[in-house]
Amino acid sequence: MNYSTLLIALLIALGAAYFLGRNRARSLAGQGESMHSLPTHYGALTALWTTLPPLLILIMWVMLEPRIVDALLTMQLPEAIRTASEAEVRLALSKVHNIASDPSMMGQSELGSVAAHLVDLEQRAAILKGGVILSLILLGVAVTWRRIQPDLRARGEVERIVRVMLFASSAIAVLTTLGILVSVLFEAVLFFQKVSPIEFLFGTTWSPQVALRADQSGSSGSFGAVPLFAGTLLISAIAMFIAVPVGLMAAIYLSEYATSRVRQLAKPALEVLAGIPTVVYGFFAALTVAPFIRGVGESVGLDVSSESALAAGLVMGIMIIPFVSSLSDDVINAVPQSLRDGSYGLGATRSETVRQVVIPAALPGIVGAVMLAVSRAIGETMIVAMAAGLAANLTANPLDSVTTVTVQIVTLLVGDQEFDSPKTLAAFALGLVLFIVTLVLNFVAIKIVQKYREQYD
Amino acid sequence: MTDSTMTTRQKVEASMRRRRAAETRFRLYGMASVLFGLLCLVVLFGDIFSKGTSAFSQTVLTTTIEIDGDYLDITPDSSESDIMSANYDGLIKRHFKNDVQPKGRSEARSLFSLISSGAGWQIQSQVLEDPSIIGKTVTVDLLVDDDVDQWFKHEYGNDSGSVRLSEKQLEWITGWIESDALKTQFNTTFFVNGDSREPELAGIRGAITGTLLTLLVTFLLSFPIGVAAAIYLEEFAPKNRLTEIVEININNLAAVPSITFGLLGLAIFINIFGVSRSTPLVGGLVLTLMTLPTIIISGRAAIKAVPPSIREAALGLGASKMQTVFHHVLPLAMPGMLTGTIIGMAQALGETAPLLMIGMIAFVVDVPGFINDPSTVLPVQIFLWSDSPERAFTERTSGAIMVLLGFLIIMNTAAVMLRRRLERRW
Numbered sequence: 001m002n003y004s005t006l007l008i009a010l011l012i013a014l015g016a017a018y019f020l021g022r023n024r025a026r027s028l029a030g031q032g033e034s035m036h037s038l039p040t041h042y043g044a045l046t047a048l049w050t051t052l053p054p055l056l057i058l059i060m061w062v063m064l065e066p067r068i069v070d071a072l073l074t075m076q077l078p079e080a081i082r083t084a085s086e087a088e089v090r091l092a093l094s095k096v097h098n099i100a101s102d103p104s105m106m107g108q109s110e111l112g113s114v115a116a117h118l119v120d121l122e123q124r125a126a127i128l129k130g131g132v133i134l135s136l137i138l139l140g141v142a143v144t145w146r147r148i149q150p151d152l153r154a155r156g157e158v159e160r161i162v163r164v165m166l167f168a169s170s171a172i173a174v175l176t177t178l179g180i181l182v183s184v185l186f187e188a189v190l191f192f193q194k195v196s197p198i199e200f201l202f203g204t205t206w207s208p209q210v211a212l213r214a215d216q217s218g219s220s221g222s223f224g225a226v227p228l229f230a231g232t233l234l235i236s237a238i239a240m241f242i243a244v245p246v247g248l249m250a251a252i253y254l255s256e257y258a259t260s261r262v263r264q265l266a267k268p269a270l271e272v273l274a275g276i277p278t279v280v281y282g283f284f285a286a287l288t289v290a291p292f293i294r295g296v297g298e299s300v301g302l303d304v305s306s307e308s309a310l311a312a313g314l315v316m317g318i319m320i321i322p323f324v325s326s327l328s329d330d331v332i333n334a335v336p337q338s339l340r341d342g343s344y345g346l347g348a349t350r351s352e353t354v355r356q357v358v359i360p361a362a363l364p365g366i367v368g369a370v371m372l373a374v375s376r377a378i379g380e381t382m383i384v385a386m387a388a389g390l391a392a393n394l395t396a397n398p399l400d401s402v403t404t405v406t407v408q409i410v411t412l413l414v415g416d417q418e419f420d421s422p423k424t425l426a427a428f429a430l431g432l433v434l435f436i437v438t439l440v441l442n443f444v445a446i447k448i449v450q451k452y453r454e455q456y457d
Numbered sequence: 458m459t460d461s462t463m464t465t466r467q468k469v470e471a472s473m474r475r476r477r478a479a480e481t482r483f484r485l486y487g488m489a490s491v492l493f494g495l496l497c498l499v500v501l502f503g504d505i506f507s508k509g510t511s512a513f514s515q516t517v518l519t520t521t522i523e524i525d526g527d528y529l530d531i532t533p534d535s536s537e538s539d540i541m542s543a544n545y546d547g548l549i550k551r552h553f554k555n556d557v558q559p560k561g562r563s564e565a566r567s568l569f570s571l572i573s574s575g576a577g578w579q580i581q582s583q584v585l586e587d588p589s590i591i592g593k594t595v596t597v598d599l600l601v602d603d604d605v606d607q608w609f610k611h612e613y614g615n616d617s618g619s620v621r622l623s624e625k626q627l628e629w630i631t632g633w634i635e636s637d638a639l640k641t642q643f644n645t646t647f648f649v650n651g652d653s654r655e656p657e658l659a660g661i662r663g664a665i666t667g668t669l670l671t672l673l674v675t676f677l678l679s680f681p682i683g684v685a686a687a688i689y690l691e692e693f694a695p696k697n698r699l700t701e702i703v704e705i706n707i708n709n710l711a712a713v714p715s716i717t718f719g720l721l722g723l724a725i726f727i728n729i730f731g732v733s734r735s736t737p738l739v740g741g742l743v744l745t746l747m748t749l750p751t752i753i754i755s756g757r758a759a760i761k762a763v764p765p766s767i768r769e770a771a772l773g774l775g776a777s778k779m780q781t782v783f784h785h786v787l788p789l790a791m792p793g794m795l796t797g798t799i800i801g802m803a804q805a806l807g808e809t810a811p812l813l814m815i816g817m818i819a820f821v822v823d824v825p826g827f828i829n830d831p832s833t834v835l836p837v838q839i840f841l842w843s844d845s846p847e848r849a850f851t852e853r854t855s856g857a858i859m860v861l862l863g864f865l866i867i868m869n870t871a872a873v874m875l876r877r878r879l880e881r882r883w
Contacts, residue, residue: 066731159779163693169685170694173707173753176746180717183724246490253487270494273501275865277807279836280505280858283843287851288504318497325494349476351483372712379714381810386843406716406810413723413814431720435713442712446705 002126006058006133013137014051020141021046024148037155045154048161050140054133061129069121076114184435187428194422195223200429202226206392206403208412208423223426225433227392231309231402235384236377238313238398239320243377244370246317247324254325255332256354267329274322282386285315290387297399305401307389313398316383324373331365331449332358364448371445375438381406405430505855505862512856515644515657516606517598518572518633522552524584526592533588540584545577549599557629567626573600575658598642603656603849605630609639647856651822652838656849659842661857663824667737667817667832668806674741674828675805679748680798684787686749687756687794692782711750718747719814727815734816735831743811748801755797759790792879799872803865809836835861 022043029035035042070093074082081092092111099115100122148154192200203224250270254263290311297304304310335358343353359366389401390411412427463471526532528551529543550569559565576599584591601609604621613634622630633639650660690707694700722743726732732739763786771781812818817833818841825832833841835857842854 063730155777159777162779163689166685166689166693169682170689170703170753172682172746173686173710173749174703176721176749177706177710179725179746180713180721183721184717187724246493249487249490250494253484253491257484257487258491266491266495269498270491273494273498275803275807275869276501277809277836277861277865279807279809279839279843280501280862283839283854283858284501284504286843287508318494318501321494321497349480351480352476354483375712375714379716381714381716382840385810385813386840406714409716409720410810410813413719414818428720428724431717435717438712438714438717439709442709443705446708446712 003058003062006130009133010051010054010058010137013054013141014047017050017141017144018043018047021144021148024145025154028148028150033150035150036153041154041158042148042152044158045152046141046144046148048158049144050137052161053140054136057136058129058133065125069118069125072121073114073118076117078110180435184428184432187425188432191422191425191429194425199223200225200426204394206408208408208426221422223422223429225405225430227394228403228405228408228430229433230394230396231388231392232378232404232406234396234398234402235309235313235316235388235404236374238310239316239377240370240374242314242317243320243324243373247321247373248328248366250321251325251328251332252354252358255329256350256358267326270322270325272322273318274326276319278319278380278382279386281315281319282382282384285311285383285387289315293399302399304399305389307387307401308399309388309402310398312384312387315387316377316380319380319383320373320376323376324369327369327372327449328362328366331362331369334365335361364451368445368449371441371448375441375445378441379406379434379438381410385410405434409434505858508852509855509859511610512647512852512859513644514610514641515646516601516609516639516641518601519596519598519638519640520552520556521594521596522549522580523594524548524580524591529591531584531591533591535588535591537585540588541581543581543584545580545584546574549576549580557632564625567623568629571602571605571626571629573602573657574655575600575653600646600657601639603847606657607848607852609634610641647853651824652820652833652841653822656845656847656853659850659853661835661838661860663821664833664835664838664857665860666824667740667821668834670737670825670828670832671740671744671834672802672806674737675744675748676798676802678741678745679752679801682745683749683752683798683801684756684794686753687760688782688787690753691757691760692778692786707750707753711754714810715747715808716810716814718743719811721746722811722815733829733831735819735821735833737825737828737830737832739815740812740817740834741828743815744805744808747808747811748805751801751804752794752798755800756790756794759793759797760786762793763789789881792875792881796872796876799868799875803868803872806864806868807836807861809840812837813840835864 020043022039024046025035025037025039025042029039073093073096074089077089077092081088096111096114096118099111100118200223203222204226205222205224206227208221208223254267258266286307290306290308293308293311293314294304294306339357339361340353343357348356384404384407388404388407390403390407391401392403392408393400395402409427409430412423412430525548528548529545531539531543549572550565553568553572554565557568559568579599580597583595583597605626608622608627609630630639646658647660649662650658651663653659690700690703694703722739726739726742727734732742767785767789768781771785772778776784812834817837819831819833820841821831821833823830839854839857839861842850842857845851
């Protein structure tokens with residue numbers, strides 16, 4: 001039985017169990033018994049006990065089956081492969097899986113017998129799985145059916161189970177963070193066993209090409225990530241150079257000067273910029289902005305790379321404008337009107353009020369907004385992947401081509417990969433740096449924003 | 458006139474001029490910033506639309522061709538597999554050889570290169586649909602090669618030559634134009650085909666189906682989990698250190714770069730749990746984790762907006778806490794939750810970076826049928842096409858972007874309408 005059939009079976013069991021439980025409670029009540037809970041509670045209780053245990057078992061099965069099967073298959077592999085490197089074992093296993101899915105290849109390879117064993121294993125596993133699930137369903141119905149008595153406190157039990165389910169759902173968010181941290185950390189530690197963290201963090205040459213054979217010379221790969229950090233900072237700086245003044249001034253204009261009609265039209269229009277997928281910005285940067293900048297540069301005699309940091313940074317800045325403007329808009333609006341009135345009363349003009357009263361009062365919030373925007377710029381991937389280059393130049397010239405952390409993660413991980421080469425692992429080390437930096441930025445920014453908000457409420 | 462001779466009034470007036478000028482400047486900066494943002498929006502949309510609208514038309518060559526049963530070695534009664542495997546490319550080549558009379562092999566080759574390599578399939582599918590046309594002469598609209606298509610749509614009439622087409626080829630094409638054989642029609646191929654290496658055969662149906670399947674998985678997982686988490690955090694969670702950590706965590710997660718979710722998907726879902734790469738299933742799982750914070754945050758805001766009097770009334774009538782939440786609070790908070798979910802789904806729809814990590818970047822020609830078939834999604838398709846050097850692909854990339862933006866506009870409008878219609882003021 002495959003998983004979709006089993007899931008459908010579980011759904012049917014869910015409905016059937018609900019009606020069985022409810023009707024049992026009703027018929028008991030019809031016999032003059034005084035039930036503790038409503039019939040629907042007994043139905044829900046039966047349904048929960050019928051479907052939850054098999055569902056949990058099924059999820060565990062999905063996770064464990066491939067590993068157990070592979071472990072069993074490894075024992076069947078010929079001695080020569082089994083004692084060879086781990087990579088070869090994995091290669092042989094994937095071959096076996098290919099052969100098993102195409103019976104015509106069965107006789108052609110020495111691994112044919114192992115593949116036959118796999119087919120046999122899979123069939124047995126499917127029968128076992130179906131049997132276990134079905135018997136759990138029946139067991140659940142039977143036990144709960146017997147438990148339904150007038151004094152069974154069904155409502156309390158159902159509510160306790162539901163509460164646990166609600167808690168589990170909110171725990172997923174925490175598990176996600178842990179998952180990111182563990183997965184990235186684990187691979188990064190493997191990477192740092194091969195390349196020293198000092199070299200990674202402070203080295204200035206980045207060329208992750210690793211020799212295919214150990215005896216090849218000259219290309220052991222070097223993993224000095226400084227050019228990537230510098231490139232990321234350069235592009236983010238250009239982006240912030242555009243986004244912060246424009247976003248901030250736009251927010252000030254919209255909240256302090258614009259009529260409510262202009263505000264109603266311009267604010268959503270600006271926010272459209274935030275809703276456009278980044279891949280569209282990337283396309284715009286690579287095919288329109290970059291050639292334009294190159295053309296302008298050439299006409300004044302500058303040598304502009306076709307994948308200049310300026311193009312990527314400029315477009316990223318445009319993307320971040322609404323982010324800065326709507327966050328600063330919030331904090332500017334949170335400044336109480338009495339502060340402004342006091343300033344006007346002393347004879348200040350509007351712009352003086354904004355510059356000398358509103359902005360200083362809103363400053364922590366604005367700093368928080370800018371920090372969130374920086375973290376956004378550092379983590380942005382598609383614009384730089386499409387418009388910035390791959391060449392790891394260590395330069396501060398915005399007309400040159402630079403590469404960023406995110407671009408390198410994408411390049412290293414897209415396509416075929418073996419999972420233990422330093423090249424792939426390097427991507428996770430970069431991911432770790434990215435995750436930590438953005439996490440710290442976000443954490444501090446959110447704290448600042450929250451702390452500030454409390455002041456005037 | 459020196460400072461000492463100025464009256465106070467004069468000093469104030471002089472400084473007022475300066476201050477008023479500063480006021481006007483400041484105001485202009487603000488206006489310029491807003492206008493700059495709006496200008497960017499207009500330029501961006503204008504650029505995409507001017508590049509992309511031509512993707513929705515395609516040049517075809519109308520020609521009458523004899524479906525020669527003897528040459529193809531099939532009859533109307535032949536089996537389907539025989540009809541499938543007949544040599545339609547050869548038939549088309551023979552037809553144009555007789556029609557145009559090219560001199561020598563190289564000229565013939567440059568003639569054949571004007572017709573799309575998919576023309577054979579066009580004839581094949583017509584014959585499969587109606588085998589009785591075998592032996593008859595039919596009029597067909599054959600797809601032309603992308604070079605011809607681009608030239609006809611953009612350069613024809615400019616009197617300029619073509620970089621991609623030779624003199625001789627242009628001569629043939631002009632001949633076709635003069636006999637009214639060459640025309641543009643609505644590009645249905647773009648909507649019914651999967652990806653292809655040939656621009657004139659490439660379409661977005663595979664990517665759209667992949668996107669829909671991925672979003673389906675995302676919705677089915679993220680909506681119930683997000684709503685459940687929001688309910689727990691807002692209604693049940695004890696106010697303690699643990700809840701605070703969960704809260705900070707969710708806020709942080711909403712701001713983590715999307716690419717790290719791709720790393721998580723690759724390391725956990727693919728390498729540990731063995732979910733197969735490139736499928737809508739694994740794509741949906743990753744996007745679920747990514748959209749959950751958005752849904753939870755908006756869900757909590759919606760629950761918070763339900764006034765406590767509703768809860769108190771329900772509790773006062775003897776409902777349990779759970780009944781109060783599920784029978785009274787949740788229905789009232791639902792519109793807000795749905796709005797947040799739609800916005801989260803719109804984010805997921807436009808997301809590209811994490812999907813590159815989990816192999817949804819593969820070149821997939823077939824339209825995926827289910828959540829475990831290899832597939833790609835619309836934004837990744839855009840990324841893939843934007844890398845292709847052919848001009849026809851640039852045009853199709855812009856076309857695909859227009860479709861993507863269309864979906865996004867529909868979803869966001871739906872969210873706004875939902876909010877307007879169902880929003881309740883207490």
